[in-house]
Each structure stands twice: as structure tokens, then as C-alpha cells.
Amino acid sequence: MTTMTRFAPLDNVAHADLRLKPGHGQRFGDCVNQVPVFPSEFAAVQRDCPILFHAGEGGLAAVAILGLERDSNLFVSDGRWDARYVPALTRTGPFRLGGGVDGDLAVLVDLDHPRIADAEDAEALPLFREHGGHAPALESAIAALRTVHAGLAQMAQMAEQFAESGVIEPANLTVTRANGQQVRFDGYLAVAEDRLAALSGEQLERLNAAGLLGPAFQAAASIANFNTLLARDALRAA
Numbered sequence: 001m002t003t004m005t006r007f008a009p010l011d012n013v014a015h016a017d018l019r020l021k022p023g024h025g026q027r028f029g030d031c032v033n034q035v036p037v038f039p040s041e042f043a044a045v046q047r048d049c050p051i052l053f054h055a056g057e058g059g060l061a062a063v064a065i066l067g068l069e070r071d072s073n074l075f076v077s078d079g080r081w082d083a084r085y086v087p088a089l090t091r092t093g094p095f096r097l098g099g100g101v102d103g104d105l106a107v108l109v110d111l112d113h114p115r116i117a118d119a120e121d122a123e124a125l126p127l128f129r130e131h132g133g134h135a136p137a138l139e140s141a142i143a144a145l146r147t148v149h150a151g152l153a154q155m156a157q158m159a160e161q162f163a164e165s166g167v168i169e170p171a172n173l174t175v176t177r178a179n180g181q182q183v184r185f186d187g188y189l190a191v192a193e194d195r196l197a198a199l200s201g202e203q204l205e206r207l208n209a210a211g212l213l214g215p216a217f218q219a220a221a222s223i224a225n226f227n228t229l230l231a232r233d234a235l236r237a238a
Contacts, residue, residue, distance in 0.1 A: 007098065007108040012128050015109065019117040019124030020093065020137045023079040024086075027114050028093075030076050033067035035087045038151025039158055042215040044085035046222035048075070050229070053168060053189040053219075060159035060189075062219070065229065068175070068183045074232040088151070091144035105149075107142060154211075161212050165203050167195045175226050178234035191219040 008014075024030045034052075037045050039062070045051055049064040064087055066073040075083040081090075094113030097105045110116070117124035125137040134142065162168050171190035175183050196216060199207075207213040 005110045006112045007096065007110050009098075010095070010107040010109045010127075012132070016128055017119040018109070018127050019119060019121050020127060020141075021115045021117050021121065021124050022137075024076045024081045024090075025079055029114075030081070030090065031071050031073050033070055033072050034063040034065050036089050037062050037064045037087050038147060039154045039212060039215040040147060040151060041085070041088060042218040042222075045087065046218040046225070047085065048083045048225060048228060049222065050225045051219040051222040052171060052185065053191075054187060055189065060155060060162070062155065062158075065185070065226075068177065068229060068233050074229055074236065077236075088144040088147035091140060092148060093141055095141045095145060097145050097149055107145065157210060158212055158215070161207055161210050162191070162216070165195075165199060165207060167191050167199070167216055169195065171223075173223075173226070175230060177230060178237065190223060191216050193220045196220055 021028075037051065042051060042062075045064045049066060051062055051064055053060055053062050055061075066075055068074070075081055093115045094110040096108050096110075098108040099106065126135045127138040129135050168189045169192045171185070171188045173185040173188070173190075175185075177183060204213060207216060
């Protein structure tokens with residue numbers, strides 16, 4: 001299925017009546033079992049989700065694992081995201097950063113996005129304050145956009161540093177659900193605790209100087225959260 005988009009530069013006059021539908025669910029594209037995350041998010045993400053990596057044409061990418069099946073997000077239930085942190089890319093909603101009329105980065109809005117509503121939707125949240133300025137819903141989305149924008153550069157640096165230090169390794173993981181079914185996660189990479197422990201002082205210092213030592217340990221520790229996913233999966237199946 002092809003999803004149509006219609007992006008336009010966000011304008012407080014032309015789009016004064018736009019509203020943002022709250023909540024989470026399949027209609028908003030939230031029912032997926034993984035979402036890209038960025039190093040500055042690892043501390044928050046690792047409290048609930050495993051963090052794995054994959055290497056592609058665009059370089060190294062990190063993802064938070066949200067479910068055991070392709071279209072299953074175990075943190076979305078009854079229209080809510082039931083976790084202590086919602087990843088930035090999810091919070092961007094219908095917005096993205098793109099080229100403005102003056103060549104600088106501007107906030108673009110997808111006018112056909114399912115989260116976009118008009119002033120007649122009583123439950124939807126305003127984007128702009130009545131007397132000017134961004135409303136809280138838009139402020140939150142812009143903060144998420146900044147996290148994503150900065151995170152793309154962070155990931156490029158992380159790829160270089162992790163490759164140099166050798167802390168990531170192939171991670172073909174198998175987990176067993178409460179009903180005995182085994183689920184495989186193949187083709188991923190993970191930060192290995194034993195490789196971190198074997199780093200020299202100089203290597204640790206380089207990672208720390210790059211602001212990546214904390215995220216490395218957080219990604220390694222996050223693997224234990226597969227137990228969290230299994231527990232949530234068992235509750236959902238009960």
C-alpha cells in the first residue's frame with residue numbers, strides 16, 4: 001500500500017486552524033515492531049526496549065525493538081503508548097525538516113497525514129496559540145525533529161567509532177514465547193558487553209570524548225529488555 005504525502009512549509013497564518021490528533025495506534029502508523037532511535041535517546045529507550053543495529057546503504061542505524069512480530073508494537077494499547085519514553089521519530093508525527101524558501105531548514109507539515117485535523121475536531125490539539133506562538137503540541141514535535149536531525153550526524157560518528165573500537169558484533173537472537181514458539185531476530189548487530197569490557201583505557205577515552213561511551217553501555221544493557229517484550233507478549237496473549 002502506498003501512503004500519499006503532501007508536504008508544505010508550516011505557516012502560522014495559512015495553517016492557523018490545523019489541529020493534531022493525539023493518541024497512538026495503527027491508523028497513525030505506530031503498530032510496527034521497531035523504530036529508528038539515536039544515541040541521545042539511548043538512556044531513555046534502554047529502560048524499556050532492546051536496542052539493536054543494522055548496517056545498510058545509509059550506514060549504521062539503531063532501532064528500538066517494540067514487538068516480536070512485524071506489525072506488533074507491544075507498547076501500544078488502547079490508544080496509548082505504554083512506556084516511559086516515546087522515540088523522537090514517532091513524536092515527529094506529520095512534521096519533518098526540509099528546505100525553506102530562503103534555503104534554511106524549515107518545518108514542513110504533511111497535510112494528508114492521519115494526525116492532521118481541523119478546528120472542528122474537538123479532541124485534536126492546536127498547533128498555534130490563539131495570540132501567536134507555538135502551542136505545546138507543536139513545541140513537542142519540533143523538539144523531536146531537532147533530536148532526529150542531530151541524531152543523524154551522531155549515528156555517522158557512532159558508526160565510525162564503533163567500527164574502530166570493535167564493540168559491535170553480529171547478533172542473531174532467538175527468544176521463546178510463553179507458548180513455546182521461538183522468534184528469531186536475524187541480521188542485526190549489537191554492542192557486546194564483553195567487547196566493551198576488553199577495551200583499553202585509550203579506547204574508552206576516545207568513546208567518552210565522542211560522547212558515545214554512555215550510549216555504548218546503554219545499548220549493551222538494553223538487550224535484557226527482550227524479557228520485557230516477552231512478558232508483555234504473554235500478557236497480551238492471555
